[in-house]
Amino acid sequence: xxxxxxxSLSLDSQLCFKLYAASxxxxxxxxxMLEQLGLTYPxxxxxxxxxxxxxxxxxxxxxKALGERLLLDSGTLTxxxxxxxxxxxxxxxxxxxxxxxxxxSLSPVGVALRAxxxxxxxxxxxxxxxxxxxxxxxxxxxxxxxxxxxAL
Numbered sequence: 737x738x739x740x741x742x743x744s745l746s747l748d749s750q751l752c753f754k755l756y757a758a759s760x761x762x763x764x765x766x767x768x769m770l771e772q773l774g775l776t777y778p779x780x781x782x783x784x785x786x787x788x789x790x791x792x793x794x795x796x797x798x799x800k801a802l803g804e805r806l807l808l809d810s811g812t813l814t815x816x817x818x819x820x821x822x823x824x825x826x827x828x829x830x831x832x833x834x835x836x837x838x839x840x841s842l843s844p845v846g847v848a849l850r851a852x853x854x855x856x857x858x859x860x861x862x863x864x865x866x867x868x869x870x871x872x873x874x875x876x877x878x879x880x881x882x883x884x885x886x887a888l
Contacts, residue, residue, distance in 0.1 A: 773849065778808075782820060782826075783825065785805050787850050790850075799828075824845045824846075826843060
């Protein structure tokens, strides 16, 4: 006897589908804001980390560290970083101690872009009409889920 009900296999009961659909909706919401800045969503994520690092630099601001922070591999990051460098937002340089390491920093243009993001992002949150307390609770729950799944 199978103890899974047919309802447990319905699309709407799948957490993975809800996460996927929510992620796509959020990215779609960000798209107009990011187009104003000339960024894609993955490029925006890279910039968020580099803005964090600009305020509080890690010991090694490398492509590897960025990949660990964003849960992305270097094959995905390299084209993103090359494009951001072409846009004069990011600077990449090889480590003098280990040429395999590529260190990252923001250019002055990349630093200045942060000031443009803040008001647009605030408007996005306000226009969405979503309760910020609910969003904080959801983010915290997702942090716990990611931590549990990362432990597998």
